[in-house]
Amino acid sequence: MEEIYLDNCSTTPLFTEVMEAMYKAQLQYGNPSSLHFKGIQAEKYVEEARKIIAGALKASPEEIIFTSGGTEANNLAIKGLAYRHYRKGSHLITTPVEHPSALNTFQQLQQEGFSVSYMRIDQDGYIDLDYLKTMLSNNTTLVSFIHVNNETGTIQNIKNICRMVKDFNPNILVHADGVQALGKIPLRPGQYNLDALTISAHKIHGPKGTGALWIKNGVLLQPLFQGGNQENNLRPGTENVAGITGFGKAVSEYINSYAGKVANLHRFKHLFFQELKEKVEVYINGPELKQGAPHIINLSFPGIKSEVLIRSLEEQGIYSSPGSACHSRNNQPSHVLVSLGLNKERIDGAVRFSFSVLNTEEEIEYSAKQVAHCVKDLQKLVF
Amino acid sequence: MLYLIRYGEIALKGKNRKFFVDTLTRNIKESLQGLEARIISEHSRIFVEVNKEEHDEEVKHRLQRVFGIVSLSPVSTADLSVEDIQERALELLQSSHTPPFTFKVETRRANKSFSYTSPEMNKMLGAYLLKNMLNNMEDISVDVHNPDVELFVEIRGQEAYLFLESYPGPGGLPLGVSGKGLLLLSGGIDSPVAGWLCMKRGLQIEAVHFHSYPFTSERSKEKVKELAQKLAEYSSSSINLHVIPFTEIQKEIQLHCPKELSITVMRRMMFRLGRDLAQILRAQVLITGESLGQVASQTIENMHAASIGVDLPVFRPLLGMDKQEIINKSQTINTYDTSIKPYEDCCTVFLPEHPVTRPKLSRVNEIEQNLDVDALIEKCLHNYETFPFKLTRQHTYI
Numbered sequence: 001m002e003e004i005y006l007d008n009c010s011t012t013p014l015f016t017e018v019m020e021a022m023y024k025a026q027l028q029y030g031n032p033s034s035l036h037f038k039g040i041q042a043e044k045y046v047e048e049a050r051k052i053i054a055g056a057l058k059a060s061p062e063e064i065i066f067t068s069g070g071t072e073a074n075n076l077a078i079k080g081l082a083y084r085h086y087r088k089g090s091h092l093i094t095t096p097v098e099h100p101s102a103l104n105t106f107q108q109l110q111q112e113g114f115s116v117s118y119m120r121i122d123q124d125g126y127i128d129l130d131y132l133k134t135m136l137s138n139n140t141t142l143v144s145f146i147h148v149n150n151e152t153g154t155i156q157n158i159k160n161i162c163r164m165v166k167d168f169n170p171n172i173l174v175h176a177d178g179v180q181a182l183g184k185i186p187l188r189p190g191q192y193n194l195d196a197l198t199i200s201a202h203k204i205h206g207p208k209g210t211g212a213l214w215i216k217n218g219v220l221l222q223p224l225f226q227g228g229n230q231e232n233n234l235r236p237g238t239e240n241v242a243g244i245t246g247f248g249k250a251v252s253e254y255i256n257s258y259a260g261k262v263a264n265l266h267r268f269k270h271l272f273f274q275e276l277k278e279k280v281e282v283y284i285n286g287p288e289l290k291q292g293a294p295h296i297i298n299l300s301f302p303g304i305k306s307e308v309l310i311r312s313l314e315e316q317g318i319y320s321s322p323g324s325a326c327h328s329r330n331n332q333p334s335h336v337l338v339s340l341g342l343n344k345e346r347i348d349g350a351v352r353f354s355f356s357v358l359n360t361e362e363e364i365e366y367s368a369k370q371v372a373h374c375v376k377d378l379q380k381l382v383f
Numbered sequence: 384m385l386y387l388i389r390y391g392e393i394a395l396k397g398k399n400r401k402f403f404v405d406t407l408t409r410n411i412k413e414s415l416q417g418l419e420a421r422i423i424s425e426h427s428r429i430f431v432e433v434n435k436e437e438h439d440e441e442v443k444h445r446l447q448r449v450f451g452i453v454s455l456s457p458v459s460t461a462d463l464s465v466e467d468i469q470e471r472a473l474e475l476l477q478s479s480h481t482p483p484f485t486f487k488v489e490t491r492r493a494n495k496s497f498s499y500t501s502p503e504m505n506k507m508l509g510a511y512l513l514k515n516m517l518n519n520m521e522d523i524s525v526d527v528h529n530p531d532v533e534l535f536v537e538i539r540g541q542e543a544y545l546f547l548e549s550y551p552g553p554g555g556l557p558l559g560v561s562g563k564g565l566l567l568l569s570g571g572i573d574s575p576v577a578g579w580l581c582m583k584r585g586l587q588i589e590a591v592h593f594h595s596y597p598f599t600s601e602r603s604k605e606k607v608k609e610l611a612q613k614l615a616e617y618s619s620s621s622i623n624l625h626v627i628p629f630t631e632i633q634k635e636i637q638l639h640c641p642k643e644l645s646i647t648v649m650r651r652m653m654f655r656l657g658r659d660l661a662q663i664l665r666a667q668v669l670i671t672g673e674s675l676g677q678v679a680s681q682t683i684e685n686m687h688a689a690s691i692g693v694d695l696p697v698f699r700p701l702l703g704m705d706k707q708e709i710i711n712k713s714q715t716i717n718t719y720d721t722s723i724k725p726y727e728d729c730c731t732v733f734l735p736e737h738p739v740t741r742p743k744l745s746r747v748n749e750i751e752q753n754l755d756v757d758a759l760i761e762k763c764l765h766n767y768e769t770f771p772f773k774l775t776r777q778h779t780y781i
Contacts, residue, residue: 312597
């Protein structure tokens with residue numbers, strides 16, 4: 001049976017080139033901190049990747065700190081900035097639609113005595129800027145938000161947010177979680193006047209267990225761990241040489257070989273939705289097609305429970321995800337969809353399809369037909 | 384290490400005693416496969432001798448899961464002389480306890496021809512231990528009411544046995560002496576406990592699960608497998624899990640039966656499948672985890688409607704237990720943590736909001752006319768998968 005993977009927000013398959021690059025890096029077993037030749041060889045791999053990734057963000061290499069992934073990068077940014085700048089204030093601002101790695105970090109900070117405020121978002125998931133303005137205070141040190149929402153694909157207007165915050169007080173730091181943005185939309189953290197940006201390798205066909213925090217030159221940060229002086233003293237521990245190499249390779253592949261295909265994603269999304277709309281009743285959860293991220297579409301079908309539809313599709317070789325993959329193992333409704341004000345039926349039925357540059361137009365068309373087919377079949381059983 | 388094994392109820396079985404003891408011995412032997420241990424069965428006692436120190440813990444773990452065993456103790460043996468008993472007692476205490484402690488000696492003289500009475504032995508042994516345990520006698524003393532250590536001495540026909548501790552076994556009857564049953568295993572908290580209780584009364588079991596992919600997930604099947612594995616730890620050897628595809632029946636019921644009766648009809652189909660599978664497996668009884676009145680489908684009327692067409696006895700060992708009692712039991716037999724993993728079983732996906740608690744049989748029969756019952760049953764039964772689960776080693780060392 002043919003396999004069609006439409007769960008690329010959860011993770012993506014490795015590019016073959018990435019696998020090869022990692023294998024090669026793995027053969028150079030040296031520790032980048034060693035003084036001898038083996039160490040220097042390994043260090044070269046790491047620094048090469050750092051250059052590629054910095055280049056892709058129009059940033060300088062010393063602004064990139066490699067981490068174990070997006071979760072660690074979010075923790076490092078949020079805790080690291082909140083702790084380091086505590087003397088200036090203890091008020092932090094975030095949104096109710098963050099990834100758990102940010103949401104739960106803020107909850108921890110709240111327990112530790114920080115005051116955390118949550119922005120308002122509208123029914124499509126956009127931040128209410130006017131309200132944000134009223135939240136800023138002299139005690140505010142950090143504003144953090146998810147750039148591209150992993151469940152709905154909502155893209156925040158990062159420039160406007162940064163401008164508003166910095167206009168109020170240029171010392172307030174702004175962090176964005178760019179895990180779902182990298183490779184899908186242009187990312188220029190320096191131009192936006194951001195202070196920190198989280199990115200991750202495995203959402204762009206790189207390896208799991210590798211991510212990075214871009215941190216603007218001169219912004220001070222308290223490290224999460226104590227140890228050696230790797231990564232500018234901000235992230236101790238022997239570098240994951242193969243993972244970092246794979247991350248660099250994935251980024252350069254995106255730029256060199258797949259740049260044209262990113263434009264396809266938007267087309268795929270439209271095609272997928274049009275095919276479905278012709279055949280079944282379907283609702284979009286989140287922003288309308290044109291506005292959302294090119295690779296994410298979150299849909300509900302009347303009367304259909306997401307898990308049942310997902311498994312029916314799996315039988316046809318099509319992989320998708322309920323609301324958000326991070327929630328699928330407990331029975332809690334997605335906090336993101338709840339925040340959009342959707343009713344229970346819509347939330348229970350939400351299925352997220354996420355595309356990648358490795359998908360083909362045929363796959364998208366075929367999948368849409370299969371989805372419509374399964375939905376009709378299941379609707380017979382529930383009505 | 385030598386373990387002394389005690390079995391309770393079996394000893395009372397009169398003429399059947401030999402059958403029960405032989406079955407128990409065979410089960411012990413089977414459960415110790417792969418371990419360096421041998422069974423010594425003599426004079427109405429069973430001993431297990433472990434010949435490899437690394438296997439001591441594993442043997443104990445397994446013996447504590449053999450039905451029919453009431454308790455077990457690691458024992459030392461001594462010749463039938465006061466001197467030898469004294470020396471062994473001293474060795475035993477010295478190797479297991481560091482002073483200071485208080486102790487007490489408790490002798491039982493089954494062999495009445497032994498020249499000293501139990502109280503005499505207690506005194507002599509106590510005095511000997513006090514004198515020889517250490518140079519500094521202040522560190523140990525006798526306390527007959529609340530001792531830190533109790534030394535038990537059993538004087539029997541050929542030898543004396545000395546031990547300090549007893550570990551409980553599961554009790555009950557040896558697996559297999561009561562025949563064979565088929566357990567309807569759902570993945571919830573109740574059914575594994577029901578199966579375990581029947582195993583405890585000597586019933587060998589196999590389990591059947593009804594799988595409704597894609598309405599229930601692959602993970603819920605994995606969960607049921609995990610539960611079968613947990614029960615296999617008590618099986619002396621292995622348990623078979625049979626998974627019957629149930630999707631087709633589920634769909635037909637949704638399409639052709641009124642919602643409020645769908646659970647009743649679904650359960651009738653499960654019992655029919657259970658009955659037919661039991662026949663194939665030569666099982667004599669169906670076992671379910673039903674508890675009277677726990678949910679809408681566990682009323683007298685629904686239970687009756689479910690099993691009326693089944694010409695096999697149906698055991699419902701949880702019938703009189705409260706939910707909390709069942710939960711407590713599932714925790715002691717170690718199935719609870721698996722049971723509460725949040726994957727739905729086939730009952731929860733299609734659960735109507737108001738299932739009928741007192742279905743009329745005539746109405747149920749009438750509704751089933753809409754289904755081709757025999758064909759559906761035959762088709763499902765044609766495609767079941769069987770997974771064997773073996774007792775696994777719990778104690779391993781690097």
